[in-house]
Amino acid sequence: MGSKYEIDMCNGPLLGKMLVFSIPLMLSGVLQLLFNAADIIVVGRFTGRQALAAVGSTGALINLLINVFLGLSIGTNVLVAQYYGARDLKNLSETVHTSVLLSFISSIILVFAGILLAKPMLSLMGTPDDVLDQAAVYMRIYFAGMPVIMFYNFGSAILRAIGDTKRPLYFLLIAGIVNVLLNLFFVIVFQMGVAGVALATVLSQCISAGLVLRCLLLADGPYQVHWKELRLSKSKLLQIIRTGLPAGIQGAIFSISNVLIQSSVNSFGSIAMAGNTAASNLEGFVYTCMNAIYQTSLNFTSQNMGARQYQRIHQILIRSLVIVTAVGVGLSAAALPFSRQLLGIYSSDPAVIEYGLSRMSVFFTTYFICGLMDVCCGSIRGLGYSIMPTIVSLAGACGLRILWIFTIFNWSHSLFTLYLSYPVSWGVTFVAHLICYGIAMKKLKASAQPVQVG
Numbered sequence: 001m002g003s004k005y006e007i008d009m010c011n012g013p014l015l016g017k018m019l020v021f022s023i024p025l026m027l028s029g030v031l032q033l034l035f036n037a038a039d040i041i042v043v044g045r046f047t048g049r050q051a052l053a054a055v056g057s058t059g060a061l062i063n064l065l066i067n068v069f070l071g072l073s074i075g076t077n078v079l080v081a082q083y084y085g086a087r088d089l090k091n092l093s094e095t096v097h098t099s100v101l102l103s104f105i106s107s108i109i110l111v112f113a114g115i116l117l118a119k120p121m122l123s124l125m126g127t128p129d130d131v132l133d134q135a136a137v138y139m140r141i142y143f144a145g146m147p148v149i150m151f152y153n154f155g156s157a158i159l160r161a162i163g164d165t166k167r168p169l170y171f172l173l174i175a176g177i178v179n180v181l182l183n184l185f186f187v188i189v190f191q192m193g194v195a196g197v198a199l200a201t202v203l204s205q206c207i208s209a210g211l212v213l214r215c216l217l218l219a220d221g222p223y224q225v226h227w228k229e230l231r232l233s234k235s236k237l238l239q240i241i242r243t244g245l246p247a248g249i250q251g252a253i254f255s256i257s258n259v260l261i262q263s264s265v266n267s268f269g270s271i272a273m274a275g276n277t278a279a280s281n282l283e284g285f286v287y288t289c290m291n292a293i294y295q296t297s298l299n300f301t302s303q304n305m306g307a308r309q310y311q312r313i314h315q316i317l318i319r320s321l322v323i324v325t326a327v328g329v330g331l332s333a334a335a336l337p338f339s340r341q342l343l344g345i346y347s348s349d350p351a352v353i354e355y356g357l358s359r360m361s362v363f364f365t366t367y368f369i370c371g372l373m374d375v376c377c378g379s380i381r382g383l384g385y386s387i388m389p390t391i392v393s394l395a396g397a398c399g400l401r402i403l404w405i406f407t408i409f410n411w412s413h414s415l416f417t418l419y420l421s422y423p424v425s426w427g428v429t430f431v432a433h434l435i436c437y438g439i440a441m442k443k444l445k446a447s448a449q450p451v452q453v454g
Helices: 015-046 049-057 059-086 089-124 129-144 146-161 166-189 194-217 234-266 270-306 310-346 350-382 387-406 415-447
Strands: none
Touching (some): 015 166, 015 310, 049 059, 049 129, 049 194, 049 270, 059 089, 059 129, 059 234, 059 270, 059 350, 089 129, 129 146, 129 270, 146 166, 146 270, 166 194, 234 270, 270 310, 310 415, 350 387, 387 415
16 A cells, blocks of 8 residues: 555644645535536526526435435445555455445436436425426436446545545546536537536546546555455445445435425525525535535544544644634635626526525625534544434534524525524534534543554
8 A cells, every 4th residue: 555646644744634635625526516517507698597497406306315325435435544544455445345336236226216206306395387397307317327426426435535535636627627518519509408417417427437437446455446356245334334324314314404495495486596506506616625624534533543543633623623714714705705796607687696695695604614513523423433423413403404494484584594594503513513522532532542553
């Protein structure tokens, strides 16, 4: 083990290695968002606001359907990182092969669920009639491409666990360029509308997934994939499920709260939906950069748990909290003065821009709190606790948000009141996570055996 793409997270100074790990992740996240941004900008400019609303209204529902399975990729991430930190090559290889097969099984389930449930669930969300058919078309094509989407997520989780965040960035750069070109080609030349942007997204994901597969097949190390060794190891599958399923359930239930919020936004009409879509897409660029720090705290903590370098774990959390605050505050402060111009990229409709500004005024001034919450959750997961942060997140961020919708938002029916539910729930959940982290570390130190050196 010692490829130039790998990072030794268990020895030496932390800050520099954390930045080397997280910056390619930030750039990768931004590129992934550009897939969706390209979809939204192209349909908003060349097809109309109904198409813009259609693409935007599918996000919460897509996340609801796929988050349970994406949670399993977090289980893969934690398990591979711990075995890598412990230099346990046999168990690392078994985990990799189990994960690759699991990604395929998960994707088949999602193909059928997404295609069959698209229109009924969009209707249930109160998607307006002038948007519904186009939104259903987008979802069905997107879910038809689920095998490559799921494989990319599981494969990238394996690479992240060993410290490789650079190659996924290169792969996404290639796929992102293809996605933009295909978007323009399908929508402008063939007039395919939302079907064109969905097809462009799936085809570009095929490229990034194919490059990750090639990377794993040709790897020089214990994470190399061999076709003949693809099998579900019962013990590894159970460990992945034990670690990843609570995270997946958390993501799915979070998505239920977001579906409720999307339904509440839908009640204000398609113009409000379009403004909400544009603003939330802009926020995504800040969020994905903060989420890179969550991934950093998760991976660095997991590897150091595997290597039993417990004294470094607290240092990892402190540095992660400082970095995520700087990223969240810095990017939001840079974007706010140009809010109107940024929203104008997505739509030239003044009404759409005004609705987008109302969302940005709340989110961009408080978004760093979401980053603090996620980083703390990542550290706890890296310690091997999966159920604890799930319960805290569901009660704090998700439960409180749903309660807010049925009480305060019901009492004061405005988009500002609706959006305010986010920073309040982030703050409460962050404090609860900090308390849980302290309890987990105290248990860890009480049970830890001295590390044998030399």
